[in-house]
Amino acid sequence: MIIDCHGHYTTEPAAFMSYRKAQIAHFEDPSSPAPAMADISDDEIRESIASNQLRALKERGADMTIFSPRASGMGHHVGDEKMSKTWTRLSNDMIHRVTQLFPDNFIGVCQLPQSVGVPIENSIEELERCVLELGFVGCNLNPDPTGGMWKGLPLTDRSWYPFFEKMVELEVPAMIHVSGSCNPNFHMTGAHYINADTTAFMQFLAGDLFSDFPDLKLIIPHGGGAVPYHWGRYRGLADMMGKPRLTEHVMRNVFFDTCVYHQPGIDLLFEVIDVDNILFASEMFGAVKGIDPETGHYFDDTKRYVDALDLSEADRRKVYELNARRVYPRLDRALASRGL
Amino acid sequence: MIIDCHGHYTTEPAAFMSYRKAQIAHFEDPSSPAPAMADISDDEIRESIASNQLRALKERGADMTIFSPRASGMGHHVGDEKMSKTWTRLSNDMIHRVTQLFPDNFIGVCQLPQSVGVPIENSIEELERCVLELGFVGCNLNPDPTGGMWKGLPLTDRSWYPFFEKMVELEVPAMIHVSGSCNPNFHMTGAHYINADTTAFMQFLAGDLFSDFPDLKLIIPHGGGAVPYHWGRYRGLADMMGKPRLTEHVMRNVFFDTCVYHQPGIDLLFEVIDVDNILFASEMFGAVKGIDPETGHYFDDTKRYVDALDLSEADRRKVYELNARRVYPRLDRALASRGL
Numbered sequence: 001m002i003i004d005c006h007g008h009y010t011t012e013p014a015a016f017m018s019y020r021k022a023q024i025a026h027f028e029d030p031s032s033p034a035p036a037m038a039d040i041s042d043d044e045i046r047e048s049i050a051s052n053q054l055r056a057l058k059e060r061g062a063d064m065t066i067f068s069p070r071a072s073g074m075g076h077h078v079g080d081e082k083m084s085k086t087w088t089r090l091s092n093d094m095i096h097r098v099t100q101l102f103p104d105n106f107i108g109v110c111q112l113p114q115s116v117g118v119p120i121e122n123s124i125e126e127l128e129r130c131v132l133e134l135g136f137v138g139c140n141l142n143p144d145p146t147g148g149m150w151k152g153l154p155l156t157d158r159s160w161y162p163f164f165e166k167m168v169e170l171e172v173p174a175m176i177h178v179s180g181s182c183n184p185n186f187h188m189t190g191a192h193y194i195n196a197d198t199t200a201f202m203q204f205l206a207g208d209l210f211s212d213f214p215d216l217k218l219i220i221p222h223g224g225g226a227v228p229y230h231w232g233r234y235r236g237l238a239d240m241m242g243k244p245r246l247t248e249h250v251m252r253n254v255f256f257d258t259c260v261y262h263q264p265g266i267d268l269l270f271e272v273i274d275v276d277n278i279l280f281a282s283e284m285f286g287a288v289k290g291i292d293p294e295t296g297h298y299f300d301d302t303k304r305y306v307d308a309l310d311l312s313e314a315d316r317r318k319v320y321e322l323n324a325r326r327v328y329p330r331l332d333r334a335l336a337s338r339g340l
Numbered sequence: 341m342i343i344d345c346h347g348h349y350t351t352e353p354a355a356f357m358s359y360r361k362a363q364i365a366h367f368e369d370p371s372s373p374a375p376a377m378a379d380i381s382d383d384e385i386r387e388s389i390a391s392n393q394l395r396a397l398k399e400r401g402a403d404m405t406i407f408s409p410r411a412s413g414m415g416h417h418v419g420d421e422k423m424s425k426t427w428t429r430l431s432n433d434m435i436h437r438v439t440q441l442f443p444d445n446f447i448g449v450c451q452l453p454q455s456v457g458v459p460i461e462n463s464i465e466e467l468e469r470c471v472l473e474l475g476f477v478g479c480n481l482n483p484d485p486t487g488g489m490w491k492g493l494p495l496t497d498r499s500w501y502p503f504f505e506k507m508v509e510l511e512v513p514a515m516i517h518v519s520g521s522c523n524p525n526f527h528m529t530g531a532h533y534i535n536a537d538t539t540a541f542m543q544f545l546a547g548d549l550f551s552d553f554p555d556l557k558l559i560i561p562h563g564g565g566a567v568p569y570h571w572g573r574y575r576g577l578a579d580m581m582g583k584p585r586l587t588e589h590v591m592r593n594v595f596f597d598t599c600v601y602h603q604p605g606i607d608l609l610f611e612v613i614d615v616d617n618i619l620f621a622s623e624m625f626g627a628v629k630g631i632d633p634e635t636g637h638y639f640d641d642t643k644r645y646v647d648a649l650d651l652s653e654a655d656r657r658k659v660y661e662l663n664a665r666r667v668y669p670r671l672d673r674a675l676a677s678r679g680l
Contacts, residue, residue, distance in 0.1 A: 186490070260570060
């Protein structure tokens with residue numbers, strides 16, 4: 001089977017987004033009406049998925065998406081902790097409904113109720129709810145809840161440790177994924193996303209997080225940001241800093257997805273990164289929705305690029321299925337319980 | 341001939357760095373001794389270059405380096421405008437002395453006296469001094485004088501325009517190069533440098549700077565940050581944003597260097613970026629100084645990677661010489677006046 005490890009619910013019913021608008025407006029001006037979530041029917045959700053992600057998933061020949069709320073919608077830099085918690089619960093509940101309506105094709109990963117200056121411990125309750133009650137298999141962890149201002153501390157700082165402890169206990173990985181950018185220097189999908197990927201990797205390289213958490217598993221999306229292209233730089237920096245080789249120091253715990261939207265990029269990814277560290281993904285529909293005039297195919301139809309690689313059947317199966325089942329053990333168990 | 345367009349004076353005499361330390365200490369505590377620059381002899385400078393950059397340049401088979409002060413030393417986020425101006429003048433004067441001692445092998449590019457919150461117009465005087473009096477052929481422009489805090493405005497903002505006007509008038513390009521990072525999230529050479537490259541490119545993509553400055557030339561170092569690896573993403577984003585194709589919209593004015601420290605990265609760079617937009621460079625000695633255990637050669641000996649490409653002689657000459665002479669017209673004229 002073919003598992004896409006990186007999909008967001010970017011086709012939410014309009015009423016859902018209207019709630020968020022009203023929530024922000026009410027926060028900014030408490031005299032404006034309190035937000036109220038309209039009833040959203042199963043049919044509306046079904047339609048928003050069937051005609052979009054599910055259609056494309058089937059057309060492109062994949063089977064299942066590891067699905068989470070819209071990344072730009074997380075908005076951890078907006079509002080306060082209470083507002084973030086409410087919004088996060090609602091967002092995760094929507095994902096849960098999708099997974100209930102399409103259990104064969106979607107499995108949940110949760111957004112976290114992070115907020116500027118709020119300890120990450122406060123996100124544990126929602127992680128536990130999603131994993132233990134809603135059957136989710138992972139989470140998206142925002143390394144910069146300040147939305148492009150980067151006012152927090154690196155992921156290797158001990159302040160993050162209580163959350164990592166809980167992740168290991170629950171056997172769930174995190175995808176390191178920022179949300180929107182309120183910094184005018186950083187375009188969201190063209191700079192902030194990619195910078196965050198590169199930044200997180202370098203934090204892991206410079207630190208020693210995985211000595212403390214040998215079982216922690218983290219996915220860096222968008223093909224690892226700039227890292228594979230500069231793999232020599234990172235190998236050299238590790239050497240200069242007296243770190244073990246990256247294969248031991250970082251790559252036992254860190255995985256890259258295949259959200260790289262052209263063949264030469266995917267070729268490079270597979271040339272320099274061990275196939276055990278690569279998880280198939282498209283982030284469909286995400287940053288780049290159009291058709292590449294050079295190929296006539298969608299930029300984000302990453303399966304075409306992976307299919308074009310000269311991989312053995314065993315390696316192909318790792319990238320499409322087995323690596324995801326290894327990194328997300330709860331996904332593996334859910335599939336196994338269905339005889340898959 | 342072979343021109344390396346990206347080298348910093350990272351082997352400065354100790355007395356020079358001692359001055360900087362004293363300058364910062366005096367700024368932070370005015371009761372500490374005022375900084376005084378020790379006499380640095382020509383022999384000291386000659387030795388610092390001959391045994392280092394010049395030796396490696398010759399060993400590796402190149403002829404000339406476009407040379408500028410240490411990037412991490414610019415420190416635009418440190419001190420105030422007066423201090424930055426003094427330090428910048430001294431730094432550029434050191435480069436001038438190197439170019440006078442080794443006129444066949446080094447030509448100058450200047451640091452600018454940028455400071456947080458200070459208009460970029462105030463950097464014009466030093467640019468003119470370096471170009472018109474010291475024979476420099478370009479400058480390093482810091483897109484984030486706040487040192488990783490990114491509190492300023494994008495390079496496409498009109499506040500930068502007076503400086504771009506002067507650059508065009510003087511016929512000098514700028515390399516977009518940040519300095520040190522005071523943000524604990526961003527490792528300097530492993531995250532801040534690469535992020536800044538990616539960020540600048542995306543600013544140019546999202547903006548329309550080159551309609552206003554069709555003759556402006558900018559070099560994005562470190563192989564263009566993450567951009568070539570994600571070239572499909574950027575082509576797709578330009579398409580989604582209704583921009584012309586990148587070849588017209590950005591790549592008439594923007595050039596990437598070859599500071600990518602492994603063969604697969606260089607291969608990708610040349611696969612996706614037009615050879616007219618690539619300038620040979622090593623940033624020797626810079627971020628990565630060691631020997632790659634996989635090849636037995638220095639990571640930053642980028643000439644080996646370029647030599648290994650299957651380029652025509654005409655294309656090779658573009659990358660090694662002609663593109664640099666086109667992007668730096670004052671370099672071209674200086675060489676031509678010597679019959680080169």
